[in-house]
Each structure stands twice: as structure tokens, then as C-alpha cells.
Amino acid sequence: MAQEEAEGNNGPTSPPSPPPPPLPPRRKPSMEGSIQVAPAQSKPTTAVSSIDISTLSFPDGSRGTFSTNTTRAVSSPVGSGYATPSRNGTAASDLADAMSVMSFAPTLRPPGDLASLVAGELNRKSRAWNFLRSQSETVQPFESIELGAPGNLAGFEREFDEIPDDTTDDARLAIWKSKMKHYMILSSAGKPIYSRHGDLSLVNSYMGVVQTIISFYEGAKNPLLGFTAGNARFVIAIEGPLYFVAISKLGESDAQLRSQLEALYMQILSTLTLPTLKNIFVHRPSTDLRKPLEGTESLLSSLADSFTKGSPSTLLGALECLRLRKSQRHSINNIFLKSRSEKLLYGLIVAGGKLVSVIRPRKHSLHPSDLQLIFNMLFESGGIKSGGGESWIPLCLPAFNNRGYLYMYVSFFDGKQELPPTAESAEPAEPAKEPPLPTEDINKVAATTGDSNRAEEEIAIILISPDKESFYDLKEMRDRLAAQLTKTGSLALIRTAARQARPKIQSITPGAEISHFLYKSRANVQFCMSSLEPAFSSPSASPSPSLSQGHKQLATAEKMVARRRLMSVYHELHASMHSKHSHLKVLHAVGEDAASLAWITPVFEFYCVAGPNVSRVAMTQGANRVVQWAKKEEERLFIIGGGVF
Amino acid sequence: MADTGNAVKPSSSVKLVLLGEAAVGKSSLVLRFVNNDFQENKEPTIGAAFLTQKCNLPTRTIKFEIWDTAGQERFASLAPMYYRNAQAALVVYDLTKPTSLIKAKHWVAELQRQASPGIVIALVGNKLDLTNDGIGNGADGDGAGSDDSGDARKISTEEAKTYAEEEGLLFFETSAKTGYNVTEVFTAIANAIPETSLKTTRGPGASHAAGRTEEQRVNLNGPRDPNAKEGCAC
Numbered sequence: 001m002a003q004e005e006a007e008g009n010n011g012p013t014s015p016p017s018p019p020p021p022p023l024p025p026r027r028k029p030s031m032e033g034s035i036q037v038a039p040a041q042s043k044p045t046t047a048v049s050s051i052d053i054s055t056l057s058f059p060d061g062s063r064g065t066f067s068t069n070t071t072r073a074v075s076s077p078v079g080s081g082y083a084t085p086s087r088n089g090t091a092a093s094d095l096a097d098a099m100s101v102m103s104f105a106p107t108l109r110p111p112g113d114l115a116s117l118v119a120g121e122l123n124r125k126s127r128a129w130n131f132l133r134s135q136s137e138t139v140q141p142f143e144s145i146e147l148g149a150p151g152n153l154a155g156f157e158r159e160f161d162e163i164p165d166d167t168t169d170d171a172r173l174a175i176w177k178s179k180m181k182h183y184m185i186l187s188s189a190g191k192p193i194y195s196r197h198g199d200l201s202l203v204n205s206y207m208g209v210v211q212t213i214i215s216f217y218e219g220a221k222n223p224l225l226g227f228t229a230g231n232a233r234f235v236i237a238i239e240g241p242l243y244f245v246a247i248s249k250l251g252e253s254d255a256q257l258r259s260q261l262e263a264l265y266m267q268i269l270s271t272l273t274l275p276t277l278k279n280i281f282v283h284r285p286s287t288d289l290r291k292p293l294e295g296t297e298s299l300l301s302s303l304a305d306s307f308t309k310g311s312p313s314t315l316l317g318a319l320e321c322l323r324l325r326k327s328q329r330h331s332i333n334n335i336f337l338k339s340r341s342e343k344l345l346y347g348l349i350v351a352g353g354k355l356v357s358v359i360r361p362r363k364h365s366l367h368p369s370d371l372q373l374i375f376n377m378l379f380e381s382g383g384i385k386s387g388g389g390e391s392w393i394p395l396c397l398p399a400f401n402n403r404g405y406l407y408m409y410v411s412f413f414d415g416k417q418e419l420p421p422t423a424e425s426a427e428p429a430e431p432a433k434e435p436p437l438p439t440e441d442i443n444k445v446a447a448t449t450g451d452s453n454r455a456e457e458e459i460a461i462i463l464i465s466p467d468k469e470s471f472y473d474l475k476e477m478r479d480r481l482a483a484q485l486t487k488t489g490s491l492a493l494i495r496t497a498a499r500q501a502r503p504k505i506q507s508i509t510p511g512a513e514i515s516h517f518l519y520k521s522r523a524n525v526q527f528c529m530s531s532l533e534p535a536f537s538s539p540s541a542s543p544s545p546s547l548s549q550g551h552k553q554l555a556t557a558e559k560m561v562a563r564r565r566l567m568s569v570y571h572e573l574h575a576s577m578h579s580k581h582s583h584l585k586v587l588h589a590v591g592e593d594a595a596s597l598a599w600i601t602p603v604f605e606f607y608c609v610a611g612p613n614v615s616r617v618a619m620t621q622g623a624n625r626v627v628q629w630a631k632k633e634e635e636r637l638f639i640i641g642g643g644v645f
Numbered sequence: 646m647a648d649t650g651n652a653v654k655p656s657s658s659v660k661l662v663l664l665g666e667a668a669v670g671k672s673s674l675v676l677r678f679v680n681n682d683f684q685e686n687k688e689p690t691i692g693a694a695f696l697t698q699k700c701n702l703p704t705r706t707i708k709f710e711i712w713d714t715a716g717q718e719r720f721a722s723l724a725p726m727y728y729r730n731a732q733a734a735l736v737v738y739d740l741t742k743p744t745s746l747i748k749a750k751h752w753v754a755e756l757q758r759q760a761s762p763g764i765v766i767a768l769v770g771n772k773l774d775l776t777n778d779g780i781g782n783g784a785d786g787d788g789a790g791s792d793d794s795g796d797a798r799k800i801s802t803e804e805a806k807t808y809a810e811e812e813g814l815l816f817f818e819t820s821a822k823t824g825y826n827v828t829e830v831f832t833a834i835a836n837a838i839p840e841t842s843l844k845t846t847r848g849p850g851a852s853h854a855a856g857r858t859e860e861q862r863v864n865l866n867g868p869r870d871p872n873a874k875e876g877c878a879c
């Protein structure tokens with residue numbers, strides 16, 4: 001049944017169950033060499049397309065955002081090439097010119113010799129260009145960006161501000177329209193269910209329009225998948241009785257937006273289960289779903305906001321782990337297994353949104369999309385964390401089994417002695433009802449990136465059981481586990497590791513010129529990345545006291561924008577690498593404000609960003625060294641297998 | 646001397662459950678009682694939260710094991726799990742919201758029907774700070790005209806108190822925001838628990854023992870089947 005299905009899909013080998021890594025698209029020998037990929041943005045403005053409908057309808061129980069690897073990436077429609085309608089004002093053709101694309105076939109070659117692949121003098125830039133470049137070697141990515149300067153991210157720093165109640169409708173509508181990202185959920189009967197921005201009275205009429213358009217195509221048996229209006233891309237997903245709409249001016253691909261919508265759908269299933277959702281609408285198609293979903297708006301919004309800020313985890317369909325020595329992780333796993341309760345299905349230790357340890361039955365694995373929902377609930381949204389004490393939460397993990405509930409015991413380790421006194425109240429999940437203070441945004445950004453010390457130090461034990469009466473068993477298990485972790489010093493180890501945050505590039509490969517990277521281990525469905533500080537995230541733990549409040553706010557806003565720019569580059573790279581007709585293995589792109597490199601082998605996906613003047617050679621060298629480092633550190637960076645019982 | 650006094654003082658644990666409509670302030674009351682803290686925009690509870698807090702009485706120490714349940718409708722079917730073995734219940738309404746008292750009355754009726762016969766129930770009208778007679782906003786309720794001057798009270802003390810007396814409930818009006826009357830509710834409950842129903846214990850084993858019995862009972866109908874569709878249905 002659904003359960004076996006999930007199992008079959010995931011394979012039983014390792015905890016965030018890796019779907020078997022898809023084989024890279026087979027290449028004909030004649031395609032050896034370099035391929036110029038058509039610029040992704042040469043899209044018609046309205047892409048109403050009926051191709052690939054079957055692949056776009058959601059698959060059954062096994063689905064999840066993270067199935068991107070197995071199905072979505074391969075089956076994404078041509079339309080997924082949609083990208084970057086406006087990139088910092090750079091005309092699309094400029095971008096295409098600046099982007100030289102090569103493809104190689106290292107399929108069976110061990111990773112690690114990127115430099116030799118790219119070493120040839122492929123750089124067709126003129127000598128004058130090279131001279132110019134050498135004059136300004138040290139430009140950081142996005143350095144030239146001024147806040148408020150016209151560009152595709154102008155105003156992004158206000159993206160998460162609430163729309164004020166106390167102005168005219170026209171003013172509110174103007175603010176609403178200025179948002180760069182919208183998510184809407186409505187029933188097929190046209191009843192609004194959720195909108196990220198604006199209360200439903202404000203957006204009701206727009207929902208009506210959306211419903212009319214979608215139903216029109218539905219009625220014609222020719223479902224509308226997406227369209228473009230101005231610089232906004234609309235992507236639509238239809239899930240039984242529900243319509244999901246993403247509207248983005250941030251340049252994500254259709255496939256990327258679609259996987260974001262799917263995650264929102266998973267969140268709804270997690271609250272209701274699929275049979276309940278279906279029943280509600282079978283009996284009363286005009287039901288207002290807001291009532292049964294009441295109280296989960298903040299979960300939907302924190303998911304949505306993590307996509308808008310740019311979530312590496314969602315983009316890569318992978319999880320991040322806490323870096324630990326192999327022997328340390330091993331002994332934590334063993335302690336975990338020894339304290340196991342009979343009632344346990346899954347056990348997780350998580351520090352600051354990073355996985356520390358997982359235990360699970362041999363025949364069940366945990367799906368990353370389910371873990372994403374749990375992490376979102378516990379770490380991005382404030383409800384559970386701020387409640388204090390222990391929580392007992394019924395939830396459906398749709399990738400595991402979308403038909404029923406599991407029960408989740410959660411307890412956070414009391415890190416109070418290390419936390420500033422305001423820590424608990426400082427992490428609202430949803431924008432406050434009053435105009436949110438910019439300082440809250442610091443926390444929100446920090447919580448998403450996990451680079452905040454505060455967020456880093458939150459250590460949670462999560463114990464999941466199918467038995468709704470097993471709270472006291474799991475609580476006892478937690479007490480045993482906590483005692484052992486404390487006694488053996490493992491807890492202190494976890495704390496220390498969590499506090500160290502992510503490695504800086506300079507500590508991995510001193511002298512490297514790349515500014516940031518993402519590395520995904522495909523087999524483990526896990527990723528690691530370098531620290532976002534200082535360029536892309538503010539160290540919120542100790543804001544420099546010398547800065548005035550105004551300066552701090554400005555700095556925060558700049559970092560938020562810089563971080564989104566970084567994520568946008570990653571999204572573009574990812575979209576190019578995964579679009580249906582690109583069989584790319586390596587891609588090097590130079591834009592006005594940053595250079596970037598993507599490199600995919602059967603083992604890993606690697607993406608990095610550097611300043612616009614960093615040479616390709618320097619980037620590939622940096623990339624090589626990071627990849628070698630990741631290979632050497634594999635068992636520290638990733639959980640391989642986890643504890644199985 | 647004080648130390649020996651404390652050591653000798655018997656200690657017992659009391660299972661207490663909070664019930665009431667969403668957003669009436671259950672979690673806020675608990676947060677005030679346990680951490681003496683208040684959060685202006687508290688997130689709705691998902692499922693239930695379990696917290697403990699000691700309450701010192703002159704003759705004994707009561708350790709409350711508190712179940713703070715979620716008020717949202719979709720969690721209603723899980724409530725019996727929390728009140729089944731409870732010795733005390735706090736049924737909370739928001740005295741600025743009439744529907745919340747109706748909901749509170751439903752909970753009281755359900756407790757009287759289904760919970761243990763000796764359960765001590767307190768009816769609590771929260772958000773007293775939003776009324777003119779609230780302690781903490783300075784205004785001394787002088788009655789007439791107060792409705793026009795921003796008094797958000799929708800449920801009169803008389804109405805709720807009369808109902809509480811009829812049903813034999815403890816009754817308090819509180820403010821989790823200012824802290825007014827919060828400890829008093831818990832102390833009153835602690836005092837109202839009949840001595841005989843307290844299992845006096847001296848070690849940390851008490852709650853475990855309670856958990857054990859429950860677990861055994863539960864095993865009979867608590868399937869391990871992950872496909873089981875139960876609970877939390879709408």
C-alpha cells in the first residue's frame with residue numbers, strides 16, 4: 001500500500017532515504033565537446049502548453065519536493081527553462097553572451113579533475129577585457145549592488161513586511177502588488193484558502209480571476225501550467241480539489257516553483273491527511289478549508305518565506321547535517337539505539353536545523369520532504385519552540401504515508417544558560433501583527449540560514465511513533481537518551497559542533513577565490529555549504545554595538561538582498577543544469593555582478609559563486625579543492641546509513 | 646531547619662489539563678505560571694504541550710504535570726487522552742469573546758461526563774486586562790459608561806460566576822498578560838485536590854508509575870500499525 005510504495009521508492013539504505021541517483025542523461029559521442037545552450041530566457045510570454053501534462057500531474061503517495069532528482073528533473077517540461085526575466089537590469093542578451101557553457105562527460109571518471117577539463121584556453125575574452133579584470137581582482141560578488149538601486153531585487157528588503165491595515169485600499173493594493181513573490185491556495189470552487197500576502201478580503205477578487213482562468217483551461221481538458229505577465233511568472237499546480245499558484249518576479253524556473261507549491265501541498269496533507277482532504281470536498285465542494293487548516297497559516301508562511309529567501313535545502317532536494325567526527329556520530333547513534341523504546345518508529349536528533357543522528361527500522365526510511373515539514377515546524381516557526389516543555393504532535397508525513405497520522409514527541413534541550421534572555425521571544429514565525437521590526441528580520445534570516453548562534457544551539461530530540469498513546473514511553477526514552485548523551489559528553493560535543501556553524505571557505509581552501517559553495521552528495525541526498533557570513537548573512541549573535549540602529553537595519557537589509565542574489569544565482573545554475581534538454585556537466589557563467597560555476601557528476605552536484613572578475617581557472621581550482629575536501633570529509637559531513645534497528 | 650522541613654514535606658504530582666477555545670490564552674496562562682513570562686503574539690499550540698511546575702503549599706508540595714492542549718477544532722478528538730487521568734482541569738474562556746464561554750461550557754459538560762469523577766475543575770475567564778476593571782491598566786471599574794470607554798468585556802463576572810457555582814467549579818478572572826490571579830488559580834486547585842486522591846511520593850518515580858499504568862491500559866487499543874487512521878480527524 002502507500003507504505004510499501006514509499007519504501008519501494010526510497011530504498012532502505014540510508015536515513016534521508018536516497019532515491020537511487022538518476023543516471024545522467026546518456027550522451028552521444030558526437031556531442032562531446034562544448035555545447036552552447038540556448039539562452040534560457042528566450043521564452044514566449046505566455047506559455048500555455050499541453051506538453052508533458054502527464055508528467056506534471058502529481059504522482060501518488062511517493063511524491064515530495066525532494067523527488068526532484070528522480071522524476072521532476074528529468075521530466076520537467078521545456079518551460080522549466082524559464083529563468084531570469086530580468087537580472088539586475090542586464091539585458092537578457094548580455095547575459096547570454098556572458099555565459100559560456102560547456103559540457104563534458106565525466107560520467108565514469110572519478111570527480112576531482114575539473115581543472116583539467118576546463119584548463120584549455122576557452123576564455124574568448126579580449127586582452128583588454130582581461131586587463132580590465134586584473135585591475136579589479138578583488139570585487140566580491142554583488143558588491144556593486146546598491147540598496148534601492150533599480151534592479152530586479154529593488155524593494156526585496158521589504159518583501160516580508162506586513163501590509164498595513166491603516167491605509168487606503170489602493171495603497172494596500174499597491175504594496176501587495178510590489179511583493180516579488182506570492183503564493184495562493186484556493187479550492188477548485190474558487191474559495192480562497194491561503195495567500196501569503198494581504199488578507200483575503202484584499203486578494204479575494206484576484207483569487208476569483210485566478211480561479212476563472214484555471215477552470216477555463218481545466219474545462220477545456222487542457223490544464224494551464226503557467227504563464228507570464230510582465231515580469232511575473234505564474235505557475236499553477238492542481239491537486240485534486242485544490243489550486244496552487246505561485247507568482248514570482250525572482251526568476252525561478254517553473255520546475256523550481258512547482259516544487260515549492262508541492263511543498264505547500266505536503267504541508268496541507270500533513271495537517272489533514274489525503275483521505276480527510278478528499279472527504280471534505282466530496283461531501284461539500286464549497287467547503288471553506290480555512291477552518292480545518294486554522295492555525296497552520298504560519299507553517300505555510302514560514303515554508304513560503306524560506307523559498308522566497310532561497311532555501312538551498314529545497315533547491316537541492318537535500319538535507320544538511322551537523323558536521324561531526326565519524327566516531328562521535330557512531331557513538332551517538334549507538335546511545336540512541338540503546339535507549340530506544342518499543343514504540344519508536346523514527347528517532348532524530350537535530351541541532352539548529354541540521355541533522356545529528358537518525359535511527360529507524362530497517363524497512364522504513366525517512367523521506368527528505370517529510371523531514372522538511374518537521375524542520376519547518378520546529379525551527380522556522382515559533383509555536384513549538386517558544387512553548388517550552390515537551391510537545392506531542394499528531395502529524396501526517398505524506399511521503400511516508402499520506403493516509404494517516406503519526407505522533408511526534410519533541411523536546412528541546414534547555415540551552416538557557418547559553419542563550420540571551422530574549423531568545424525565546426525573538427523568533428516569531430509569522431510577521432507580527434504590528435509592523436515588524438527590522439530586528440525580527442535579522443532573526444528570521446538567521447533562522448533560515450542557520451548561521452545564527454542562537455538558532456545553532458537549539459538541539460531537539462524528535463521521537464515519532466504510530467501510537468498516539470505512547471507519549472510517556474517516548475518521554476522516558478528521551479530522558480534515558482538525554483542522560484546518556486550528557487554522561488558520555490556527546491551532548492557537549494553536539495553543542496560545540498553546532499556552535500561552530502558552517503565552515504568558511506578560507507578554512508577549507510585557504511586562498512581560494514570563490515565566495516560561496518553548495519555541495520550535494522547525491523547518494524546521501526544531503527548537502528553542505530560554506531558559511532554565509534559575513535557577506536550574505538549578518539552574524540546576529542553579536543551585532544556590533546558601535547553601529548547605530550539605522551546602520552544595523554541597513555546592513556541587515558543589504559545582507560538579505562545579497563543572500564537572495566546568491567540564491568538566485570544558484571537557482572539559475574540549477575535550472576540550467578536540470579532543464580530537460582541540457583545535458584550539462586559543467587557550466588561556467590559570468591554576469592555583471594558575479595561569476596558562477598556548476599559541476600555535476602553521478603556522485604555530487606557542486607555550485608559555487610565568486611566575484612565577477614575571478615577567472616575561470618581560479619574558480620575551477622577552488623571548486624576542485626572544495627570537492628576534494630568534501631570527499632575526504634564525507635563521513636563527517638554526511639550521515640551515511642544512520643542507526644538501523 | 647528549613648531544609649529538613651522541606652525534605653519532610655510530602656510531595657505529590659497532580660495531572661492537570663487545560664481546555665478551551667483557540668486563542669483564549671491557555672498557553673499564555675501556563676507560560677505565566679511556569680516561566681512568569683508573556684508573549685504578545687503567541688503561536689497557536691499544535692497538538693499539546695507538556696510542562697511541569699511545583700506549587701508550594703504550607704503542608705505539602707504539589708508538582709503539576711500540565712497538559713496544555715490545542716484549542717483548534719481539529720485537535721478536539723485527542724482531548725480525552727489528556728483529561729482521562731487528570732485530577733484537575735482548567736477550562737479557559739476569553740472574557741471578551743462570548744463564543745468562548747459557550748465552548749467552555751461544552752468542555753465542562755464533557756469533563757463531568759467522561760473524566761474521573763473526582764476531577765477538580767476551575768473555570769477561568771482570561772484577558773481581564775482588556776476590561777476596565779482589570780488590574781494592571783489602572784482603571785478602577787466604576788461601572789456606568791465603561792462600555793463606551795473601550796471596555797472589551799463581553800461576559801460579565803456575574804454570569805460566569807453564577808454558572809460556575811451551579812456546576813460546582815472554582816472560578817477566577819485572570820490576566821496572563823499582567824499575571825493577575827494566575828498563581829492564585831493554580832494554588833486554589835492545589836488546595837482543592839482532596840488529600841485522599843494524592844499519591845504521595847518522594848522520588849521521581851511517581852509520574853513514571855502513572856505513565857506505566859496508562860501505557861498498559863492503552864496497549865489494548867493502541868495499535869502499532871502506522872497505517873492506522875485515527876485521532877485528529879476533522
Ligand SMILES: Nc1nc2c(ncn2[C@@H]2O[C@H](COP(=O)(O)OP(=O)(O)OP(=O)(O)O)[C@@H](O)[C@H]2O)c(=O)[nH]1
Nearest residue numbers: 668669670671672673685689690716772820821822
Ligand atoms: N491582552 C491579553 N492577551 C492575552 C492574554 N492571554 C493571552 N493573550 C493573547 O491571546 C493570544 C492567544 O494566546 P494563547 O496563549 O496562544 O492562546 P491558546 O488558548 O493557547 O490558543 P491555542 O493554543 O490555539 O488553543 C496571544 O496573542 C496572546 O498574546 C491576556 O491575559 N491578555
Ligand SMILES: [Mg+2]
Nearest residue numbers: 671672689690
Ligand atoms: Mg496554546
